[in-house]
Amino acid sequence: MDRRGTIEKHDPFEIEQQEWKRRQSKERYKQLLTIVSPIFLLLLWEVLSRTGMIDTRFFPPPSAIIGTLFDMVANGSLVKHVGVSLYRIFVGFLAGVIPGVIIGLLMGLYSPIRHLMQPIVMALMPIPTLALLPMIIILFGIGDLSKVVTIAGSVFFPVVINTAAGVMNIDQIYLDVANNYGAGKLQFFYKIALPGALPVMLEGIQMGQAIALLTIVAAEMMGATSGIGYLIWTSYKAFLLQEMYVGLILISFFGYLFSVLLRGFQKKLLPWR
Amino acid sequence: MKGKIAIEHLTKAFYKKQGSVTALDDISMTINEGEFVCIVGPSGCGKTTLLRILAGLEQPSVGEFNIATDHEDRPLQSMVFQERGVIPWLTVEENVAFGLKMRRLPKKLIEERTKYYLEKTGLEKFSKLYPRELSGGMKQRVSIARAFANDPEILLMDEPFAALDEQNKFILQEELLSIWSETKKTVLFITHSIDEALLLSDRILLMSSQPGKIIKEIKVTTPRPRTIEDIRKDPDMAQQFIEVWKHLQREVQQSREQKA
Numbered sequence: 001m002d003r004r005g006t007i008e009k010h011d012p013f014e015i016e017q018q019e020w021k022r023r024q025s026k027e028r029y030k031q032l033l034t035i036v037s038p039i040f041l042l043l044l045w046e047v048l049s050r051t052g053m054i055d056t057r058f059f060p061p062p063s064a065i066i067g068t069l070f071d072m073v074a075n076g077s078l079v080k081h082v083g084v085s086l087y088r089i090f091v092g093f094l095a096g097v098i099p100g101v102i103i104g105l106l107m108g109l110y111s112p113i114r115h116l117m118q119p120i121v122m123a124l125m126p127i128p129t130l131a132l133l134p135m136i137i138i139l140f141g142i143g144d145l146s147k148v149v150t151i152a153g154s155v156f157f158p159v160v161i162n163t164a165a166g167v168m169n170i171d172q173i174y175l176d177v178a179n180n181y182g183a184g185k186l187q188f189f190y191k192i193a194l195p196g197a198l199p200v201m202l203e204g205i206q207m208g209q210a211i212a213l214l215t216i217v218a219a220e221m222m223g224a225t226s227g228i229g230y231l232i233w234t235s236y237k238a239f240l241l242q243e244m245y246v247g248l249i250l251i252s253f254f255g256y257l258f259s260v261l262l263r264g265f266q267k268k269l270l271p272w273r
Numbered sequence: 274m275k276g277k278i279a280i281e282h283l284t285k286a287f288y289k290k291q292g293s294v295t296a297l298d299d300i301s302m303t304i305n306e307g308e309f310v311c312i313v314g315p316s317g318c319g320k321t322t323l324l325r326i327l328a329g330l331e332q333p334s335v336g337e338f339n340i341a342t343d344h345e346d347r348p349l350q351s352m353v354f355q356e357r358g359v360i361p362w363l364t365v366e367e368n369v370a371f372g373l374k375m376r377r378l379p380k381k382l383i384e385e386r387t388k389y390y391l392e393k394t395g396l397e398k399f400s401k402l403y404p405r406e407l408s409g410g411m412k413q414r415v416s417i418a419r420a421f422a423n424d425p426e427i428l429l430m431d432e433p434f435a436a437l438d439e440q441n442k443f444i445l446q447e448e449l450l451s452i453w454s455e456t457k458k459t460v461l462f463i464t465h466s467i468d469e470a471l472l473l474s475d476r477i478l479l480m481s482s483q484p485g486k487i488i489k490e491i492k493v494t495t496p497r498p499r500t501i502e503d504i505r506k507d508p509d510m511a512q513q514f515i516e517v518w519k520h521l522q523r524e525v526q527q528s529r530e531q532k533a
Binding site for chain 2 (some may be wrong): 173174176177178179180181182183187191195198270
């Protein structure tokens with residue numbers, strides 16, 4: 001922009017203010033786009049489905065799916081499935097995260113433990129827990145326990161690896177500071193190792209959360225009698241596609257919700273970032 | 274006189290498969306109580322290694338050192354690290370109190386001393402902030418306050434101002450002198466800046482590289498309190514600057530020729 005002609009006529013702050021306003025409206029425009037895109041997709045789907053451009057048997061209009069959702073909430077069947085799945089996710093998540101954090105910290109802090117555990121972790125990690133599902137069902141039955149074990153097994157690996165990496169990537173200079181100022185073992189752990197490892201560790205937990213949702217659905221498709229995954233699978237087999245879509249929407253919703261919750265938690269825990 | 278810091282025949286070698294390095298070669302020196310000593314040398318001359326040995330962060334290969342203790346309950350030494358040495362997940366206040374907390378001193382004493390040095394360094398307004406929100410100069414004030422608050426027998430400083438811009442450097446140097454003049458702690462300060470050494474120290478030790486040796490000792494007699502202007506105006510100081518520079522120049526050139 002050529003501003004030479006404006007030197008005498010305008011206050012520089014006024015010009016900068018206009019510039020600022022322009023940037024603000026650009027920001028709002030971007031925010032609008034992020035809201036518009038899913039709404040647009042849903043609208044398109046609705047219209048195509050209602051006008052018969054796509055097969056309503058496979059793609060029922062979103063409004064009908066929402067209707068089914070309300071029906072299922074009203075007759076209580078949904079609450080049961082969701083409750084069961086959330087319980088399994090929650091317990092399985094904790095059962096994976098807690099040992100993951102503890103073993104990860106030990107691996108990060110003590111190199112003998114690291115060298116001992118690393119080959120085992122590396123060898124087991126590539127095996128999808130879902131491939132072990134038949135074995136897990138044989139060992140733990142078709143109840144909640146087998147689902148919890150499956151989720152815990154999938155969540156454990158990203159958490160353990162990120163926690164160990166988090167400890168090992170703490171800058172040497174902070175270790176020197178702790179040493180120089182006479183930190184004891186416990187103080188070192190609480191003041192340096194744990195907070196220093198926390199950012200990378202929380203990334204691992206965030207990953208674990210996403211994996212837990214992926215896992216629960218698959219785990220409930222095999223050898224289960226309830227849960228969101230069971231709902232999706234049986235609805236599909238009975239060709240109740242509206243019910244199936246309700247299950248998919250719920251997974252998407254909870255994935256988003258957990259992500260947001262964990263991000264908030266992360267912000268609380270890391271005020272220094 | 275035995276001296277506050279006595280270093281005797283200290284040698285540190287680093288063993289590597291492709292050629293070992295002698296970082297410190299038979300270093301002996303005595304630093305007196307309350308003395309401010311700067312070690313000046315080109316980078317890679319082993320001056321940081323010497324400081325790290327005194328700080329207990331590394332072991333000497335041969336030789337020993339002794340730091341005389343006046344008070345049983347004082348820590349032997351505290352180090353002012355380079356700029357990254359401030360811990361990012363602790364607030365300014367927690368950083369300054371770090372050494373005191375590690376030693377599990379009574380809460381009240383920790384509070385008092387932390388507050389005192391926060392005020393001394395002009396950090397009281399920033400006490401609840403995290404280091405991320407501070408400028409480089411402010412971070413170094415935290416590092417200095419942390420070391421002084423710990424009230425050690427001696428202070429070790431590892432190029433604490435190397436990363437600062439020149440104006441901030443001058444300001445912090447004078448602030449350091451003013452805090453130091455109150456406590457009269459024995460300080461061993463490492464730098465590659467001749468100006469900095471002339472301003473701060475009672476005595477300058479020049480170090481050569483590979484092997485790291487003390488090659489010359491220069492007494493700085495300019496009366497205190499000193500300011501950067503005094504140093505720049507004083508013709509004797511200019512003379513001393515040139516003297517130091519000539520020595521260092523020879524050193525740097527020699528090591529270049531060796532490498533070539």
